[in-house]
Amino acid sequence: MSTSVRAAVFTGVGAPPRIEEVALPDPGAGHVRVRLAAAGVCHSDLSLANGTLPQAMPAVLGHEGAGTVEEVGPGVTGVAPGDRVVLNWAPPCRSCWFCANGEPWLCEHAMDGALRPYAALADGTPVHAGLGTAAFAEATVVPVGALVPLPDGVDPAAAALLGCAVLTGWGAVVNSAGVRTGESVAVVGLGGVGLATLQGARLAGADPIVAIDVSPAKEGLALASGATHFVASGGDGRAAAKRVRELTGGRGADHAFEVVGASAAVRTAWDATRRGGTTTVVGVGAKDDVVGFSALELFHFARTLRGCVYGAADPARDVPVLAGHVRDGRIDLSSMVTDEIGLDDVPAAFERMREGRGGRSLIRFG
Template identity: 45%
Template sequence: MRAAVLHDLGEKLDVRDDVTVLGPGPGEIRIRVRAAGVCHSDQSARDGGLPQPMPAVLGHEAAGDVLEVGDGIDDLTVGDRVIVNWLPSCGTCAECVRGLPFLCMTHVMTGYAMPRFMAGDLPVFGMAGCGAFAEEMVVPRIGAVRIDDDVPYEVAALVGCGVMTGVGAVVNTAKLRPGETAVVIGCGGVGISAIQGARLSGAAQIVAVDTVPEKLAVARRFGATHAVTPDRLSDLVTEITGGEGFDYAFDVVALPQTLRTAWSAARRGGTVVVVGAGRAEHQVEFNPFELLFEGKSIIPSLYGSAYPPRDFPRLIALWRAGRLDLEGMVSHRLRLEQVDDALGALGRGDVIRQVIVFDPSA
């Protein structure tokens, strides 16, 4: 089968047709990938921002059909349409028992230790244990959520990461209430999803912030009430909040400067939600005085604090009701051979979400 293999950090992906997927073993399923979204996390894994053993098939945001089920699975059958859950929970670790399935690392760590593919004689890992830039992939049973056959693959793929991460940051993590205010820093696919989450939650003011002016017009289309470049944010805080700041500031970029921007934009007693996956070597400075006397909270939102068996169907239901625009987020459809171009285009103003579409007749 075909897959895009990253041999070493920073290199171009090697699209080749001699790749085979390993498994499925007991409790696993094999999926024919129909659509795979291109996420900033894929770029980060390629460039070393996220840890990833090499060589690897990148990609983790995907939807497809079940091709084969391993022993011990009786609730999925060949042909079922599924969304990939790239952060499956084991159900038994300390985090799962505490009700924090999105912090479970059991299957992710297995993915770091166990190759998922063979490229000729070369063992190849899958990003986060997945590897969606391939025609087929194998995941644990909990790593797939069945959906109805009428849900388009492209729509379903977006739910698997970007939409879940952004909407979940607002709905699950922040639990934003009607009438509260929010600022979203970074207007790519996850940021646009956070804006939609704030709109769904009834936010009175939703401010979008991005350095790329073209993205600001897109943000307004998806529900932002205001949209500014970072240099204009301070003036806007004064203009619409009297200088008080916003109830929630969502940092979807996770650079030191964007986290400080989010902190400054949040009101006293407000909350900064870290949504983006930053680099481990980056450092952000806060002094003890401001941490105490401004009373603000900084909270993480990994994968939108998701429990995908519960949350994916909810997001699909919102899409069916016309309250969550997913088709409009697909800005470009690409072939697997164009994956390097897609990774290079992630910061462009006309890009919301790029989707690699695999041959539906395969």
């Protein structure tokens, strides 16, 4: 048996998605079918669509989603039909070296689900699941380990953002960088993850919090998310970094976060960081987009440059914490969403991302 659902299907690198029917198999052993309430459109989806990240095609992308368990396969425990859940696009195996050493976000097997087809087109062509989740569809089938129960009191549609943007941005601040009260923060790039990074910095008690983006139109979004200052870089990273130094006593930020995925943005964040400070790279860049540093500056500035995968988060641990922040009003998910759309509007959402417009687009189903 199978279940037919509408989905945004990507057929080749650079090709716009087509909205068509895909056939989901009944969930097998250890798998679950989830009816989606909503899915966020993330820049990582654009990176998969344009070939920056490898992706077998055809594929249904989308990895930031939340919904309701509809059917469970044999051997599934921990969730049951009717449970509300958040998708986890990097489910840890809990047994590899990284998992055993407290780094489940680096699990060796987290991407196993993305390597094999999960559904089929009407003509029988196998379809892959982007990052193993395939959230740009009315329903999906995933391993039970790719689900995190959603605590009560959180809108199940807005909760989709917890699955990537908020976990990544908040986690970069709290888990990776360990920002402390009173430390200064600069955030380069104000898409969905960048806005979540600002909210994480505000929660951590950072001050000042300087938001940087090429688009002046992002200022309102930045201030609503917790920024104390906004810098429209206009593509001039050195001028933006100079402004950060002016706002931090001439030193630069204690912590700078790159949330774009581009060498120029990494360089801006690095230049905006004080001597002895930390630059955290959150964005996913291209493998041939090389960042350059001189040997002298690496010595002289004594800065730390670190990468950050999935906010160094363990969703099973961190989603309940974030849900508590949402319930208590400390995190505002709605302020990150600039466009609520339907499945048919996914191509337009990708075009907005290419042009750097808006924050998060949120697909609401049903």
